[in-house]
Amino acid sequence: MTPRFRLIAASAAVVVIAFAGCSAPDSGAGASPASGTDEGGLSGTLTVFAAASLTGAFDELAAEFETRHPDLDVAPITYDGSATLATQLIEGAAADVFASADERNLAKLDDAGLLGGEPEAFATNVLEIAVQPGNPLDIDGLDDLGDEASARPLVVVCAPEVPCGTAAAKLLELAGVALTPASEEQNVSAVLTKVRSGEADAGLVYVTDIAAAAGEVDGVPIEGADAATNVYPIAELAGAANPAAARAFVEFIQSREGAAVLASYGFGSP
Numbered sequence: 001m002t003p004r005f006r007l008i009a010a011s012a013a014v015v016v017i018a019f020a021g022c023s024a025p026d027s028g029a030g031a032s033p034a035s036g037t038d039e040g041g042l043s044g045t046l047t048v049f050a051a052a053s054l055t056g057a058f059d060e061l062a063a064e065f066e067t068r069h070p071d072l073d074v075a076p077i078t079y080d081g082s083a084t085l086a087t088q089l090i091e092g093a094a095a096d097v098f099a100s101a102d103e104r105n106l107a108k109l110d111d112a113g114l115l116g117g118e119p120e121a122f123a124t125n126v127l128e129i130a131v132q133p134g135n136p137l138d139i140d141g142l143d144d145l146g147d148e149a150s151a152r153p154l155v156v157v158c159a160p161e162v163p164c165g166t167a168a169a170k171l172l173e174l175a176g177v178a179l180t181p182a183s184e185e186q187n188v189s190a191v192l193t194k195v196r197s198g199e200a201d202a203g204l205v206y207v208t209d210i211a212a213a214a215g216e217v218d219g220v221p222i223e224g225a226d227a228a229t230n231v232y233p234i235a236e237l238a239g240a241a242n243p244a245a246a247r248a249f250v251e252f253i254q255s256r257e258g259a260a261v262l263a264s265y266g267f268g269s270p
Helices: 012-022 052-068 082-090 103-111 163-175 188-196 207-212 243-254 256-264
Strands: 044-046 048-051 072-074 078-080 097-099 120-125 127-131 155-158 183-185 202-206 218-221 230-236
Touching: 044 243, 048 052, 048 082, 052 072, 052 078, 052 188, 052 207, 052 243, 052 256, 078 082, 082 097, 082 103, 097 243, 103 163, 103 230, 120 243, 120 256, 127 163, 127 188, 127 207, 155 163, 155 188, 163 202, 163 230, 183 188, 188 202, 188 207, 202 207, 207 218, 230 243, 243 256
Parallel strands: 044 072, 048 078, 048 097, 155 183, 155 202
Antiparallel strands: 097 230, 120 230, 127 202, 127 218
16 A cells, blocks of 8 residues: 555544544535535536446435536446556546545556545445355355365356455455356456356355345355455546546545445445
8 A cells, every 4th residue: 555545544433533524514525616606616527437346326426416516517437347447547548536446456546646635445345255046056155166166156256456356366265265267357247247147156246236236146145254355445536627526526425425325335434
């Protein structure tokens, strides 16, 4: 982690204080009275890049942010694996805000001088095993996915450079399980899609993805999953076309309202 990173304190009491301090009145959190006619003074367009696992939560949060700032347009959020998004930004893609599923990929932007503000941790997530509804292969844990498993299910995982892939590799190593996946995907949504469609028997995804699948897959908890907890940081980007909106959006994500929405999708507090 680079020296610029400032993580929100781990204790629940401090997290509550942090969220309360970042909250804002109904007109919009952290808005600067720069331009526009809404009370918060935000206008123009806000462009956000975010990890694929944030899709449902960030779509809801972006809609609420637009409601609070009627002169501001939040462009359709670009979702993908954090490593893919970081590479696109380093190669010149334009965005105002980046929310990563891990600190490592946001640190790449810090190293490249592309951050316009201090990264802030706003959520956590852990992995679970996604299986077919009813769990027909009776998968109970990582041991049932490995090369030595009697059923030898078709298992898909995220690629190693993707945060969910890094977490999966760590958990498999800790469990002493050797796994040869059927495929390695570039984001967690692709892993879930393969299990949902029946192309795979199981996949390692986040608990939030299984919750969002609403019964299309079942989830099998992984013993010791918190050993590979992913911490999600967010930051405004240097050269943002709309820096006032970027800062306000980052603060809104950290607000009590933002935390409540994230919790409703299964995310934990940092």
